[in-house]
Amino acid sequence: MEHRIETxxxxxxxxxxxxxxxxxFSEWNSVSSQCDHQTILQVLIDRRNSNAVDIDGSALPTLVYLSxxxxxxxxxxxxAGAMNALIRVSSKISHGxxxxxxxxxxxxxxxxxxxxALCFFMDEQKGHVIAFVQFPQSFDNIPKNDIYSSFMTTTYAVDFHGMDGYGGPLYIGTGCFHRRETLCGRRYSENYKFEYKGSVVNQVQESASEVERTGKILADCAFEKGTQWGKEMGLKYGCPAEDVITGL
Incomplete structure (x- = not known):
C-alpha cells in the first residue's frame, strides 16, 4: 500500500x-469538470465479505469512496457540504x-x-453535555522561529482554555470525534445515557451494489432542498469557516 500511495x-x-x-474511478472518465459531475459512490471493501481480511486474517473495516x-x-x-453528504451516506452503511x-x-x-474520546462520551456524569471531542493539531517541518505561528500556541494554550467557562472551545475542523446524533440535530437532557452496543454493520441487509444505488440519492445536489441540512442539521452553511459556526 505504501508503494501505491507513493506512486x-x-x-x-x-x-x-x-x-x-x-x-x-472509471466513472471519472466521462466527467468534463470536477465542479460538474454525477454522484460517484463505490464500496471498495465490504466488511461482510469473508475475503475482506488483512495479511493476518483480521477483518478489514468497510471502505467507501464517495464524490x-x-x-x-x-x-x-x-x-460543510461534503461533510453533510458523508454523514447521510454513512448512515446507510454503518450508522456509527x-x-x-x-x-x-x-x-x-x-x-x-x-x-x-469514547471515555468522554461515555462518562456517566458529564457525557450527556459533550457534543464533540477534538485533539489539537500538530504540524511537521515548522521553522524554529515559527514566523507564521503554525504551532498555534495562543489558540491551543490560551484561547481554548479560556473558553471552558463558555461551553468549551470551538470545533477546529479536523481531528474531531462527533456524536452523529448531535450533528443530526438532537437535543440532549440530563437523563441521556450514551450506549454503544457494538457495530451495526451486520444489520445492513442491502448488498453492496444496492447500497451504492440508494446511497447516491443522499449525495445529490437537490437532496437538501427544503430540509434543515446546513441550518439545524449537519455542518452549517453560509460561512467560509464552517467549523467555527458549527461548533458554536
Missing amino acids: TAKLGRIPEEIRTKHKG REKGPNHHHNFK KIILNVDCDMYSNNSESVRD
Whole structure:
C-alpha cells in the first residue's frame, strides 16, 4: 500500500492499473469538470465479505469512496457540504454513533485516541453535555522561529482554555470525534445515557451494489432542498469557516 500511495503521489493521478480495478474511478472518465459531475459512490471493501481480511486474517473495516454530485446551478457549500453528504451516506452503511473527521493531509499520532474520546462520551456524569471531542493539531517541518505561528500556541494554550467557562472551545475542523446524533440535530437532557452496543454493520441487509444505488440519492445536489441540512442539521452553511459556526 505504501508503494501505491507513493506512486500515485509522484504521478499526480491514479495509475491506470488501479483505475481499471474500481468502477468508481472509471466513472471519472466521462466527467468534463470536477465542479460538474454525477454522484460517484463505490464500496471498495465490504466488511461482510469473508475475503475482506488483512495479511493476518483480521477483518478489514468497510471502505467507501464517495464524490458527491456537483452542478453549476447548485452551491456545493465547500467542506460543510461534503461533510453533510458523508454523514447521510454513512448512515446507510454503518450508522456509527461516533464520527471521526480528519483532513486528508493529517493523521493520528496516538493509537489510543479513539478510546480516549469514547471515555468522554461515555462518562456517566458529564457525557450527556459533550457534543464533540477534538485533539489539537500538530504540524511537521515548522521553522524554529515559527514566523507564521503554525504551532498555534495562543489558540491551543490560551484561547481554548479560556473558553471552558463558555461551553468549551470551538470545533477546529479536523481531528474531531462527533456524536452523529448531535450533528443530526438532537437535543440532549440530563437523563441521556450514551450506549454503544457494538457495530451495526451486520444489520445492513442491502448488498453492496444496492447500497451504492440508494446511497447516491443522499449525495445529490437537490437532496437538501427544503430540509434543515446546513441550518439545524449537519455542518452549517453560509460561512467560509464552517467549523467555527458549527461548533458554536
